[in-house]
Amino acid sequence: MTRQPISFFIHHQGRGHANRAMAIIRELPAERPVTVLCARPELFDGFDRPIDLVALPNMIGAPVPAPGLFAQPTPEVMHCVPLGVEKTRSTMRAIIDHLDDVDPALFVVDVSAEIAMLARIASVPAISLRMHGDRTDPGHLGAYQASVGLLAPFDRTLEQDDTPDWVQAATCYTGGLCTTLDAIPTREAARAKLGLDPTQEIIVVLTGGGGAGTPYAPLTMAARAVPDALWLVLGPTHREGHETDFGNLRELGWVSGVTDYIAAADVVIASAGDNTVHEIARVGRPYVCAPEWRYFSEQTRKAERLDALGAAVMLREWPGALAPWRSILDAAKALDPAALAALYDADAARNAAAYLEAMAVDLWAGSTRPAATSPASDAPPLMAVVS
Template identity: 50%
Template sequence: MTRPIGYFVHHQGRGHAERAAAIVNALPADRPVVLFSARADIFPPLASNVTIRTIPSLFEVTGDEPTGLANVRTPSSLHCAPLGWKSITHAVATIASWFDAARPALFVTDVSAELALLARIASVPCVSVLQHGDRSDAGHMAAYESALGILAPYSASLEQPGRPDWMLAKTHYAPGVGVKIDPIDRSAARTALGLPLDAEIVVVVAGGGGNGTPATPLTLGARAEPDTLWLTIGAVEQEWHATAPGNLRHLGWVDTPALYIAAADRVVSSAGNTTVHMIAAIGRPWIVVPEWRYFDEQLWKARTLDQAGAAIMLEHWPSHAGAWMDAWTRAATLELSRQHALYAADAAQNAASWLAKVADDAWAQPVVALPPDPAPASTELAPSTHHAKA
């Protein structure tokens, strides 16, 4: 019987679920997979060998948490491990019970340092997903050190400095895994969306992991270009003092974000993993403004994009029209080939093959390299170099 693979999927944003689905759907059909997540509705269609086990969130309150334990100190080896939460106890018990019953080949965490360590404590081989950010703390490093392998959902050229050699040695890079882009040119995309063919269009892409892109800086950029159509897709956070010009339109969530990116002449975005790889696959003059995330994840990703010559990073939103114009001038010099190099259409299949190999090798009998057989001893006596005394 083929041992199953377990896979924890964080439910914030969309990238975790999309890349997990792409990878497990590419695994062999005879490999059972169980996805553990706080939400089952975030996944695209899954293969018949993949099932979902819904578990309570590991960080969202339910209302019955004891206040007396709320201020107990958290050790440096953990990130989010409050005491007395029945929901967390139930989530951990569900996963641990499955470990005991299923005897899995491997457990993948995308992402939770605590669950990676739980797998190690439970004697289950683990693979940890690596994201950008300052993750040199004790908890993250213990999870990476405990793992058989590390899966990085980005190009090796976007690796940030400071990763130790032992981490890099067991890291598999999967550039743009979970992102599927069908080739389409600008005119065809505009026709499909009903957008004017002859207009200059800026598309602003906001991710799904935060409160949204602030509206006010966008009003400044759009007002500075009255003959350019500015479109936003995703969540936009409105502010009472924002006065939107007529050439700025907020479209909200759309079903075809890649189509809007393809329709654009220029793009502004956050630095979420899915957003980054959609834009890189299509290729446009690009300004990236990182949103706040734990461990400065988006800040580090934006830095690596800028250093790779793929995008122009701004550490904060422009506060006046001149800052927008300066950023656009720099974005116009980008080589789009550097963006395209950050995306691999076969990333999911390659990641699945690597994951299956890690799982199989973990349970294979070790091969001991034996020394070569010694040469047979000669039966002839070598001539003596000494002479007996007369």
């Protein structure tokens, strides 16, 4: 008997959700068909595992057509449900049509409280991905209740104290999931490869693509405060227009081989994005966590947990003076590296896939419904975009 598909809804903000999905999907059994629904299907270009790819309309930020509709309050059990938006209606229709067409064994939602609830209304078992943050509101709790299970791509010790017991009991904690697979060099080998001084103090500032970028002005203060160190900034920064550049502060933009730069660093300063945290933990470098603004205080709450575990020094605000920087770096170097390293699990993607596969089998045990046909195991990868 062929297996029913597992479908994934993947949020298109940044690359993290898509990269995580690909890491998990790669570990699913080859005979398990997979479909992915996403508003940016190009995020999956070149993916080396056969999938069907469904392109969704991009409804985020679509305009509301009338002031009277815009004035309607949002129900507290939902988060973002503007009225009269055609793209929202088209998105919901595309999802329902897909679920009806393929009759999936499981619908994995990463992330949307509304779509998890939509799946339950459509009589489809959903797994919701969990993220940190203030998520005890009716919308999140309703989505968790509507799901048949919850998946947390982080270690159990990173769980927040205010998470309800029933949410924790329903959660599969995969261990820290890092989507980067590059080999980890020694500090000396990394510096030699990158052409960096083997003895100079090097601070790597790692920014991401999910927000507006790290503010550049505080980094100029850091470069002045610790002038003997080389400050390397990877990724986008946000400038206000009054900054002065310094010779020991270099903006490298997007680079390949981020692992090499982390390995070369004496201290890494980075946000609290899921993959970022586990990328640093995987390499094992002193970590200053500078949370970026996110909905529901996601990164702030995660940074608080990292700080409480002694896995990172939380930067509650970017210093506006020179004096704090040296003590911040020294505090990070004084941390026990084992606390951060313990948060990474090389088997996290495999653990997630095993959980999803088991749920897809167990939920339907004894079912008499006809099975859908799956593509032949030797078929070429399917990247058919359905609009």
